[in-house]
Amino acid sequence: MSGLQVFIQQLLNGLVIGSGYILIATGLTMVFGILEIINMAQGEIFMLGAFFTYALINAFGMSYFTAIPIAVVLGLLLGMVLYKTTIKRLIGKDHLTTLLVTFAVSTLLMNLAQLIWGSTPRNIPSPLQTAVEVGGIYLTWQKIVMVFAVVVIIAVMALVINKTMAGKMIRACSENKFAAGIVGINVNKVYLGTFILGCSLGALAGPLLGPITYVFPSMGQAIGIKAFVIVIVGGLGNIPGAIAGGVVLGIAESLGAGYISAEWKDLIGYLVLIIVLMIKPKGLLSKEEM
């Protein structure tokens, strides 16, 4: 492999991981933008999305492609249960309370998964694990499909948010809840809708990343914190910021792992994020005048 090939290979690997971060972080930042809650359990929703897929394939003999939508729907239903039992009561509370409560939910879900599936890493059998080679660069179909899926989802979301009435309602609520209420928007419904959408995005990352990384109960912990950092770096509530942050972190980690040491990958990722925050404290895509 030439130096350029190695570089491109690492860049693409970073993009793959970054696209997974994007799904999880976009869900997280949307929820913050509307509900003003940092959901520390977002990583566990991702983890459960992966385990649901694993279980559907292994226990019910489903194909990978049938299991994905069902796992997402299960993630959505889980989001609804979480909203009705817990999240609803956190709206308007201070950040310390919301962080502690959602952290408790995160711990609960992780231990529940541990109880059901044990801590041995599992593999999601995906038919997309065959590799393709273009000009000395290797990628599995899994990685290619994943990046494309994320691009399509982001494009659809951008369309929905900018063009549809539901999107306008979401934007109205994120900008001014009082005004949204007095024009007749049911703000509580928008809260619920946004939260389950955020959970669905997190859950979808499970079956997409799962075949690349293995599936285990604590897999959501590190990634949940990373998503949280991406959201901060991108600017709280800022979706394009979360997308940019996801790509930056994914690539920084991958280049760090490739050129320095795989063991240092997390450190290098966080270092890049700290530097970004030092230069642009209000987030990657913040405008200077704000």
Add this chain to the structure above:
Amino acid sequence: MLVVKDLSTYYGNVRALEGVNFTINDGELVSLIGANGAGKSTFLKTIMGVLKPVHGSIAYNNEEITGLPPHVIVEKGIVLVPEGRELFGEMTILENLELGFFKNKNKEQGNYKKLLAQMYKLFPILEERKSKKARTLSGGQQQMLAIARGLMSEPKLLMFDEPSLGLSPVLIKTVMDTIKTLNNNGLTIILVEQNAKMALKLAHRGYVLETGEIVLTASGEALLNNEQVKQAYLGI
């Protein structure tokens, strides 16, 4: 149309409204005047369902609406043009109007187009700048957009909270003329104003609110000539 009985609203333990009685009939323009912090905005927000009263009742066309959430109140035909405009600044003027139409009973595209044309006729600047973000408008233009957004739902009762605040005298006149015209066309209006003279001149009847309580009520003209009102609110 709207009958408010013995209404009290608190912010925590702080009394904002106490035992307020208020009535407005179909087609009336009623002004509510009072000093800063007298509870005028609280009164409108309580009717709107943004604030929950501790006791008392609000009846709209003989139907109890006390404590219903804002989106249900809007459905019934009560709309607030809030203090400080409260527009969606990052959204376009057209999107703001579209959101105003959101709870209109007649959802047909024809009705939407018709209302939009009416708003553009009333405030031509809104058509000119329809694809611009609302925050790029001047204060007066924002007030026009706030009024237009309120009218898009075709309300039966329109409530204005300090519509003259921060506007130049020329613009204040435009806004007040608009309010008068809307009322002449049959819309029932509650007008909350610190500018008591202007509000009372316009109104059929008026209420004076002091530290959360209604202390006076009479026709607009009678209040303008009332010694107490003259001294406290008209600066005469």
